[in-house]
Amino acid sequence: MRQLRRGHLTAALATALLAAPAAAQTIYVETGRLIDGVSSTVRTGQCIRIEAERIASVAPCGAMPAGATRIDWSAYTVLPGLIDLHTHLADLGQSADLAAPMKASPAETALVGARNARVTLDAGFTSVRDVGTYRGLTDVTLRNAIERGDVPGPRMWVAGAYLTIPKGGGELNGVVPNEQLPADMRLGVAASPEEAAAKTTYLLDHGADFIKTIATGAVLAIGTEPGAPELSEAQLRAIVKVAHARGKRVTAHAHGAQGIKNAIAAGVDSIEHASLADDEALQMAKAHGTWLAMDIYNGDYIDEIGTSKGWPAEYLRKNRDTTAAQRQAFRRAVELGVNIGFATDAGVYPHGLNARQFAYMVRYGMTPMQAIQSATGRAAEEMGRSDIGAIVPGRYADLVAVRADPLADIRALEAIDHVMKGGVLVR
Template sequence: MTMPNRLRLAAALAVACTATPAFATDSVLHCGSLFDARSGRIHAERSVLVADGRVEAVRDGFVEAPGADTVDLRGHTCMPGWIDLHVHLGSESSPQSYSEGFRLDPEDYAFRAVGYAEKTLQAGFTSVRDLGGEVTLALRDAVNQGLVRGPRIWAAGKSIATTGGHADPTNGINAQLAHLIGPPGPTEGVVNGTDDARQAVRQRYKDGSDVIKITATGGVLSYASSGDAPQFTVDEVRAVVDTASDYGYRVAAHAHGKEGMRRAIEGGVTSIEHGTYMDDEIIALMKEHGTWYVPTLYAGRFVADKAKVDGYFPEVVRPKAARIGALLQQTFRHAWESGVKIGFGTDQGVGPHGDNAREFLYMTEAGMPAAAAFQAATVRAAEVLGSDEVGVLEPGRFADVVAVPGDPLADVEAVLRVDFVMKGGDVVRQPGDRAARTTTETASR
């Protein structure tokens, strides 16, 4: 062999050894239309090629890939899998919710959560941020291990509160039982002061949380009279945020009242959840700090409706549900028109799991264009999560796809007729499959 030939052979071997191995295309989705989450536009006739659980390519027209499974979605619009930034998979509201906390064990909630996760995935939500619920940490791990089916879960674990605050687990307990339990502290997610705040975040790290949730004001459904009073100081919020950043965590703040929102924003939280009494001053502050708004319109409507039903809520909760729930939609309209950054979130667990997509209807009713609402549940929600693996259908991202019949920009109610769901390259729902599946034959990627 001559020297030039030896050099060419050596060069070829070097390239072969260092090149990234290519994965064979597993499946091809022939989409009649495809929603581009970045531009907010729909493109006709696109093929999504999937390899090893991720998007390999998106191509014009209906292309073929030898040996790959082909899914015919030519009568559908394909979109990136939807993301719900505010769920509680460990529970679901009912007239028995308050008494069940004294009767049920964590295992009971865990088994219920398996069904709620399946319903959520079947509805087209391939990723969620669970903002409060200890069993969800184990649920997340079970989904990741392929033991049960559900969306990708960013789990907060136990929410962080102050004494008597919205997430104080001893609210509503009689004095004798409270004495036996003792006052909850940072381990239980209850803080008073900056040292406690730092310890509570570190405990969430120890527990395995993915995100931190604080209750910066009172809440609607907690067993307490105020739904909007501030419950953290700015210094306490900053201690939470600074400590969270040490572990790469983002912080979501449940907040209804104006002063609690102001403190949370100035303290550096990533997002304000609910934001009921948001006004122009708070809107300007959010825009200045780049704070996201997750409106949870579904929860507002749900609690306002149930407040009219005798016995559904305890009497201490009922007036808050009637008052605060009715305000959310007009707050959302003002925030959207004012240019606040908005991510999609429902607070499901207040309302029934699996009905998450109805939030799109409420957002558009309040004046947000359908395309912007879909962006809020895809590319924008991924920004809130800080993830570069979900939210858009681009090469290298997870192959998370939801498909609905027709054109959802013209008929937003199409989101209630999900026909196809793929998560990480695995088809979990397909046209004609109306009943939610409960099998777990494929491991979740």
């Protein structure tokens, strides 16, 4: 146990924690610096008692409970497990091959998703909101496999498919005539408010946790423009009505200002990207309490890697048209106090690099603590969850530990030292 008190987990302890059900033991975690995800106070000398996957208490360290396993993280900053609100785990990832999503079967896509899930968890992201896949409902399969313990991965909340107009930003355009695409790649295609409502019902009936709508064109979709509205306000209202009646949230992919305003007016809960938001759109978001999920890191990745790997010129042009504007909109949203959650569009860039966005959020106006909270307590708030995102009693014991101080250098979160999910040590 002396070796543990020096901050080094023995191989035997790591194996025991990985193998044993969390409910079978009490775990006592000694922290150095504690950031709880909801307050701005950094506490020292705190110990976290974990029972049955959840946090039972957080208090100054004292005598270890009888029979408990002690983990010494006294040399680390301990934070809640991180949350990414915009990922695409159950997908192949972006490449120059437009047909890649169609070439992979649903089974292959799910297996790739399992790999993506493990990498994401290992990077310290213990929960994600997965906002769509071309192979509809593959994300439901992956979520269920993680929940059963078949594969390791973060807690997932999934959209099932994209709700999009025909040939819109949620379709696999430019490969074959869209009508010839596999049926599971068009589960959310809707041409009218009535069809949009019916598709919403279908996705919720088949396991979707929330609904993802495509309110404008997309950067990474052939034949669509980010500034152009797509789903109409009437379609969006029909979707929101069905989802909210069932207690489910709705988010809208929306780059252009008018599409953002249409979505907010229709009652969506959050906006993805918000790249071309004007001041009126940001003021609307603030007035309505609408959340923004702005992926301000990956524009640089798309420009560099997309150019070197031969991604379609249309993609690269649209990325250049939106990247700088999005970052300025983010800065203005921070100034206005608009609700902002941590969201990266992981899958456009390799999974596991999610934490690279923190430095961009600080560069464009957030304090390090605000950036951390956007991926912990605030992200949980955006999802309507009271069981994740904070180190407080009653929440899941999802924790990360980093030796460096992320408040002094936010990039410390790019190299997480230890990860725990539900009281089980991941590494």
